[in-house]
Structure formats: C-alpha cells, structure tokens
Amino acid sequence: MPRGRIAQRLRLAPGQRVRLRDAQAAERLGWDEDEAKRALDANRERLEQLQYKMYADGRFGLIVLLQAIDAGGKDGTIRHVVSAFNPGGVQVTSFKAPSPEEARHDYLWRVEARIPPRGMVGVLNRSHYEEVMAARVRRLVPRGTWEARYAHINAYERYLTDNRLRLVKLFLQISKKEQKRRFEARVRERHKQWKFTPSDIADRAQWGRYHRAFEDALCHCGSAWAPWYLIPADHKWFRNFAVSQILREELEALPLRFPRPEYDPRKIRIPD
Amino acid sequence: MPRGRIAQRLRLAPGQRVRLRDAQAAERLGWDEDEAKRALDANRERLEQLQYKMYADGRFGLIVLLQAIDAGGKDGTIRHVVSAFNPGGVQVTSFKAPSPEEARHDYLWRVEARIPPRGMVGVLNRSHYEEVMAARVRRLVPRGTWEARYAHINAYERYLTDNRLRLVKLFLQISKKEQKRRFEARVRERHKQWKFTPSDIADRAQWGRYHRAFEDALCHCGSAWAPWYLIPADHKWFRNFAVSQILREELEALPLRFPRPEYDPRKIRIPD
Numbered sequence: 001m002p003r004g005r006i007a008q009r010l011r012l013a014p015g016q017r018v019r020l021r022d023a024q025a026a027e028r029l030g031w032d033e034d035e036a037k038r039a040l041d042a043n044r045e046r047l048e049q050l051q052y053k054m055y056a057d058g059r060f061g062l063i064v065l066l067q068a069i070d071a072g073g074k075d076g077t078i079r080h081v082v083s084a085f086n087p088g089g090v091q092v093t094s095f096k097a098p099s100p101e102e103a104r105h106d107y108l109w110r111v112e113a114r115i116p117p118r119g120m121v122g123v124l125n126r127s128h129y130e131e132v133m134a135a136r137v138r139r140l141v142p143r144g145t146w147e148a149r150y151a152h153i154n155a156y157e158r159y160l161t162d163n164r165l166r167l168v169k170l171f172l173q174i175s176k177k178e179q180k181r182r183f184e185a186r187v188r189e190r191h192k193q194w195k196f197t198p199s200d201i202a203d204r205a206q207w208g209r210y211h212r213a214f215e216d217a218l219c220h221c222g223s224a225w226a227p228w229y230l231i232p233a234d235h236k237w238f239r240n241f242a243v244s245q246i247l248r249e250e251l252e253a254l255p256l257r258f259p260r261p262e263y264d265p266r267k268i269r270i271p272d
Numbered sequence: 273m274p275r276g277r278i279a280q281r282l283r284l285a286p287g288q289r290v291r292l293r294d295a296q297a298a299e300r301l302g303w304d305e306d307e308a309k310r311a312l313d314a315n316r317e318r319l320e321q322l323q324y325k326m327y328a329d330g331r332f333g334l335i336v337l338l339q340a341i342d343a344g345g346k347d348g349t350i351r352h353v354v355s356a357f358n359p360g361g362v363q364v365t366s367f368k369a370p371s372p373e374e375a376r377h378d379y380l381w382r383v384e385a386r387i388p389p390r391g392m393v394g395v396l397n398r399s400h401y402e403e404v405m406a407a408r409v410r411r412l413v414p415r416g417t418w419e420a421r422y423a424h425i426n427a428y429e430r431y432l433t434d435n436r437l438r439l440v441k442l443f444l445q446i447s448k449k450e451q452k453r454r455f456e457a458r459v460r461e462r463h464k465q466w467k468f469t470p471s472d473i474a475d476r477a478q479w480g481r482y483h484r485a486f487e488d489a490l491c492h493c494g495s496a497w498a499p500w501y502l503i504p505a506d507h508k509w510f511r512n513f514a515v516s517q518i519l520r521e522e523l524e525a526l527p528l529r530f531p532r533p534e535y536d537p538r539k540i541r542i543p544d
Contacts, residue, residue: 075360086351087351088395092360125360183542187537191328193530193533196535197534201543258462272452
C-alpha cells in the first residue's frame with residue numbers, strides 16, 4: 001500500500017458519502033509506530049515555523065475543528081499535535097452542552113465568538129456540528145430543524161473561508177471496541193475517573209444513530225472550501241501523525257510571507 | 273553560591289524596594305546552561321502533570337503575568353515554558369495599546385475579561401501594569417491618576433486570590449546592552465524585521481524612566497498574596513529555567529487533588 005500522500009488520502013471529496021465501519025478505525029496506511037513518531041516530531045517543528053510565519057504575515061488564519069464520539073481522542077490530539085504551536089498564537093475552545101445564555105442565542109453565536117483573529121490558530125474542540133449530531137440523536141429539535149442546519153453551516157463556513165480563515169475539519173474515528181477499552185481505562189485509573197460519567201454509557205448505546213448522523217454531516221457539509229478529513233484513530237500514534245501531516249500540508253498551501261518592514265533596515269542604528 | 277531555592281531567591285518580599293541595575297540581568301545563580309536545560313525539560317514534564325491535575329480538580333486557577341521592557345523575552349518565555357502545558361487548558365492574552373473600545377472602559381475591564389475559569393492557566397502578556405508604566409512614562413495621565421492605581425491593582429489582585437486564582441507576576445529584566453543586541457538582530461534578520469518598529473528606539477531612550485516606573489510597581493504592588501518575581505533574563509536559558517521552576521513550585525504549593533467520581537467504579541460495566 002502506498003505510504004505517501006496521507007492528507008490527500010484522508011480528505012473526503014465534496015459531498016462524498018462514506019460508511020463509517022469499525023474496521024477502518026485501525027487503518028494505518030502502511031505506517032509503523034516508530035516511523036510515524038519520527039515523522040510527527042519533524043512535523044511538529046515545521047508546524048511551529050509555519051505558525052510563526054502566519055502570525056507575522058497576519059493575512060490568514062487557521063481553524064482546526066475536531067469532532068469525534070466520546071473518548072475518540074480530541075483532547076489527546078490537542079495535547080500531542082496542537083502543543084507544537086507557540087501557545088501565544090493559539091486559542092483552543094472546548095464546547096460543552098450550551099449554557100442557558102448560549103441556548104438563548106442562535107447556535108452559531110458561541111462559535112463565532114471564539115473565531116480568533118487572522119494570524120492565529122483556532123481550535124474548536126466540538127463545534128456547531130453538535131447541532132446536527134447530539135441535537136439530532138437526542139431529539140432536542142425536530143428533523144426539519146436539524147436538516148435546515150446543513151445549509152446554514154455550509155454558508156457560514158464559506159463566509160469564514162472568504163475571510164481568509166482556512167477551516168480544516170477533522171473527524172476522529174474509533175471503533176466501538178476501542179471506545180470500550182478507553183472507557184474501562186477511565187473507570188479503572190484514579191487520575192482518569194473524573195473524565196467518565198455513567199451517562200457516557202447511554203450515549204454509547206446510541207452508537208449506530210450517532211454514526212448515521214456523522215455520515216450525513218460528512219456528506220452534506222463536505223464542501224470544496226472546507227473539507228472534512230476522516231482520521232483512523234484507534235491507534236493514537238497514527239492519529240497524531242496523520243493530523244500533524246494534514247495541518248502541515250494545509251499551512252504549506254497558504255501563500256505565507258513575512259511582511260516587508262515599514263522602515264529601511266540599512267538605515268536603522270540602535271543607540272547605546 | 274548556593275544553587276537551590278531558585279523561586280525563593282527570585283521572589284521579592286512584600287513591599288521590597290529593589291534597584292534595577294543592568295549587572296543583575298545576567299545573573300545565573302550558579303547554574304550553567306547544560307544543567308539548566310536538563311532541569312527545564314524535567315520541569316516541563318512536571319508542569320504538564322500539575323496542570324492536568326489542576327484541570328481535573330477545578331477548584332484553583334493559575335494566572336501568570338509577564339512584564340518586561342521591549343525585547344525582554346515575554347514571547348520567548350511563552351514559547352519555551354508555557355508550551356509545556358496542554359494547550360486545551362491555557363489561555364494566553366497579549367495586551368496591546370488599548371483599542372478605542374477598551375479605552376472607553378475602566379482599565380481593568382479588558383484584563384478581567386481575559387481571566388480564565390478555574391482549572392485553567394491564564395497568561396497575561398503585558399497587563400494592567402502598563403497603566404502604571406507606559407501610561408506614566410508617556411505621560412498619558414497625570415501623576416495623581418497613576419499613583420492611585422497601585423491601590424486599585426492591589427485590591428483587584430487580592431480579589432483574584434480570594435477567588436482561588438493564584439497570581440504569579442514575573443518581571444523579566446534585561447540589560448540595556450542586551451536590548452540593543454536583540455533589536456539589532458530584529459532589524460538584521462528578515463524573519464524578525466516585523467517585530468521591530470522605529471518607535472522602539474524612542475522607548476529605549478526612556479530606559480531610566482521606565483525602570484524607575486518598574487521599581488515603583490514592584491515595590492507598591494509586591495503584596496503578600498500576589499508576589500513579584502524578578503527574573504534575570506539576559507541569558508534566555510536561565511530565564512526559561514527560572515520561570516519553569518517558579519511555576520512548578522507555585523503549582524506544587526496548591527492543594528490539588530483528583531475529584532472523587534460521582535459513581536462507584538467497581539459497579540460500572542461497559543456493555544459491548
């Protein structure tokens with residue numbers, strides 16, 4: 001199996017319909033753990049350089065949107081990949097169930113409030129996609145309401161793109177077996193117990209309905225301007241490497257440059 | 273010279289008046305570069321563990337406040353030390369000259385808006401101290417106005433402390449010679465030129481007045497509840513090590529614990 005072109009192979013085509021099968025979640029595209037870890041290290045260095053240039057440039061921003069089922073690895077991806085960036089240029093937002101104030105607003109309000117200025121990396125840990133996933137599976141709104149949201153989301157993401165904010169959407173896919181292993185570790189290990197609540201079991205029981213909702217969102221909101229990437233995430237090392245590779249390629253595709261100084265460097269003398 | 277107790281030796285006593293002399297800025301307290309770098313690496317690992325526990329605990333927050341003259345190393349400290357934390361639990365704010373909207377507000381408004389929830393690390397890159405430094409040196413307000421601010425600041429910092437937000441204030445001290453070297457590097461190196469503006473030379477000409485203002489702020493706002501640390505910062509490796517050591521000791525002094533789960537772990541079975 002060819003090992004190259006990771007980002008291209010994981011990117012979904014606009015409107016592409018995928019079936020989320022558990023077997024895909026352990027995919028590694030021919031990579032082994034050691035080489036993936038070395039590649040991750042190299043990508044981390046490069047990501048910091050690219051971010052520095054994007055910050056200096058100031059014309060473009062990067063928004064990384066993370067979605068996954070519980071224990072899918074969103075936090076771990078932030079810890080192992082997003083940590084490569086200078087924290088002064090990153091803004092991470094973890095969206096929870098809407099607060100009473102958030103719920104009184106239109107549903108994109110809290111997202112837009114957390115879009116950083118250009119020059120920065122914004123990370124959305126969960127996002128407006130909960131409005132067509134959790135809201136649908138838990139039947140918080142009728143079908144007509146969540147169906148209308150695909151068009152809102154596409155228009156909003158187009159707007160961000162037109163504003164030179166590159167939106168990269170990552171769906172981390174784990175298998176049902178792997179979720180069980182991770183839940184069991186959370187329940188067993190003292191320092192992880194706070195991450196688990198018994199209601200996680202109720203959500204797990206909706207596995208099929210969640211994945212049907214994910215499949216629809218990947219298809220209806222897989223646009224030419226804001227692609228979805230489907231990341232096999234049972235192997236944490238592969239997930240980290242793949243995400244680092246995608247972010248690297250996405251940043252390398254931006255026409256970044258250091259701004260010309262507004263002064264003539266040859267004429268500057270710093271006095272003692 | 274004894275090499276231990278770094279944090280204790282750099283912490284100013286409440287109300288302590290110091291004279292900022294250039295010779296202090298190259299201090300290294302007996303450490304050499306290699307051992308300081310190894311200690312930094314160890315501290316970085318420990319910082320991430322402590323942050324994880326503080327996040328899980330949720331009862332305490334840490335606010336790291338950075339002040340320095342231009343090119344004093346605030347950004348570098350964030351890049352090399354704050355980057356040890358999981359970015360999902362950090363919020364860095366770089367304060368610039370107040371925007372028109374900010375300037376219409378009371379001067380603590382924009383600071384308070386950027387104090388993160390408990391469980392998080394907040395980093396203030398510049399802060400309300402500009403209101404008794406830049407505002408004073410540039411004569412933006414009369415003496416009576418900035419003099420009254422020391423009491424506001426002490427009361428505000430006391431309030432944060434009473435709310436279980438530990439405030440750690442770091443003044444990075446460089447020598448005038450070192451600032452010149454760093455300015456020259458910025459002007460000379462293409463990828464750093466954007467960080468320099470000719471107005472930096474005008475501020476440099478006010479070196480003495482800025483340092484008098486810093487000395488007053490360190491003295492008047494060096495409180496028992498929110499201490500100032502005076503960091504010799506000519507050697508970047510020493511600065512990074514010293515800051516990591518201070519943050520480590522500050523976090524270790526918090527009575528952090530993992531919360532008890534609201535369920536009985538022995539009774540949880542994850543269904544297939």
